[in-house]
Amino acid sequence: MEILSSIENGILTLEFNRPERKNAITAAMYQSMADALTAAETDASVRAILLVGKPEIFTAGNDLEDFMKNAPSSGAIEDRSVYKFMMALSGASKPVVAAVSGNAVGIGTTLLMHCDLVYAADNAKFSMPFAQLGLCPEFGSSLLLTQIAGYPRAAEKLMLGEAFGAHEALDMGLISKVLPVEELRAFAEGQAAKLVALPASSIRTTKALMKAARTAPTAQAIAEENKHFGAMLSSPEAKEAFMAFFQKRKPDFTQFS
Numbered sequence: 001m002e003i004l005s006s007i008e009n010g011i012l013t014l015e016f017n018r019p020e021r022k023n024a025i026t027a028a029m030y031q032s033m034a035d036a037l038t039a040a041e042t043d044a045s046v047r048a049i050l051l052v053g054k055p056e057i058f059t060a061g062n063d064l065e066d067f068m069k070n071a072p073s074s075g076a077i078e079d080r081s082v083y084k085f086m087m088a089l090s091g092a093s094k095p096v097v098a099a100v101s102g103n104a105v106g107i108g109t110t111l112l113m114h115c116d117l118v119y120a121a122d123n124a125k126f127s128m129p130f131a132q133l134g135l136c137p138e139f140g141s142s143l144l145l146t147q148i149a150g151y152p153r154a155a156e157k158l159m160l161g162e163a164f165g166a167h168e169a170l171d172m173g174l175i176s177k178v179l180p181v182e183e184l185r186a187f188a189e190g191q192a193a194k195l196v197a198l199p200a201s202s203i204r205t206t207k208a209l210m211k212a213a214r215t216a217p218t219a220q221a222i223a224e225e226n227k228h229f230g231a232m233l234s235s236p237e238a239k240e241a242f243m244a245f246f247q248k249r250k251p252d253f254t255q256f257s
């Protein structure tokens with residue numbers, strides 16, 4: 001099972017479990033998380049959701065082999081499992097806690113902007129190397145990171161795609177707190193347990209009120225990003241970037257204008 005899913009004491013825990021590929025996310029993994037999140041909406045036994053990886057890796061982002069095989073998407077974006085997962089996450093009415101240790105690449109960082117409480121270990125490393133892959137931001141990151149971090153910092157992270165650590169992420173407002181890696185999971189579970197013990201309707205309403213102002217602009221940004229992202233997946237620049245990754249070499253973008 002590449003996504004471990006369990007419900008215990010009111011908490012739905014989703015755990016990336018593909019460490020041999022650095023928890024890179026395949027279509028099947030997105031689908032299984034989308035299904036679990038959708039089921040949680042109507043399951044009264046779930047009062048909080050926890051997203052975790054492994055101590056040494058959160059996720060290497062979208063599986064690049066999947067990108068190569070499935071681009072361009074012949075069908076509508078709405079039918080893709082990544083879309084179903086991200087819509088289920090961003091639309092979750094129940095609180096979502098994320099615990100990040102190790103690398104959180106691409107969608108691994110983007111998804112955090114749709115969670116509520118985000119905790120990171122001191123070994124966490126965030127990056128959104130979309131431009132390095134011949135792609136562009138996805139699932140609202142072009143808007144949300146700009147709102148969270150301000151334009152100049154967001155531009156640095158989204159254009160240069162350089163990785164940054166937990167303390168910078170905290171300073172930027174991307175995460176809630178930094179913890180030693182060995183304490184991260186227990187702390188995040190404790191925070192989720194606190195949410196479980198609170199009145200569920202109050203938590204749901206608080207979340208809905210806090211997110212209300214950004215719902216429509218985020219949906220608009222996602223629609224706009226998707227128009228470009230889908231086409232860019234099959235661009236020669238992206239092909240060069242994906243090939244270079246698997247051939248363990250630097251991509252050469254100088255051949256493209």
Ligand SMILES: C/C=C/C(=O)SCCNC(=O)CCNC(=O)[C@H](O)C(C)(C)COP(=O)(O)OP(=O)(O)OC[C@H]1O[C@@H](n2cnc3c(N)ncnc32)[C@H](O)[C@@H]1OP(=O)(O)O
Pocket residue numbers: 020021022024025059060061062063064065082103105106107108129130133138245246
């Ligand atoms: C809509 C969504 C958009 C996105 O998410 S875009 C972002 C896509 N992700 C990436 O570009 C990240 C690619 N991966 C990396 O940069 C690195 O990995 C890490 C920094 C995460 C870790 O580096 P290290 O510790 O040196 O591990 P390693 O040797 O690169 O990886 C171990 C094995 O895992 C495979 N792997 C890693 N990431 C992916 C991936 N994203 N898709 C498919 N496979 C991946 C490698 O190829 C390799 O495999 P082998 O042992 O056979 O050489």
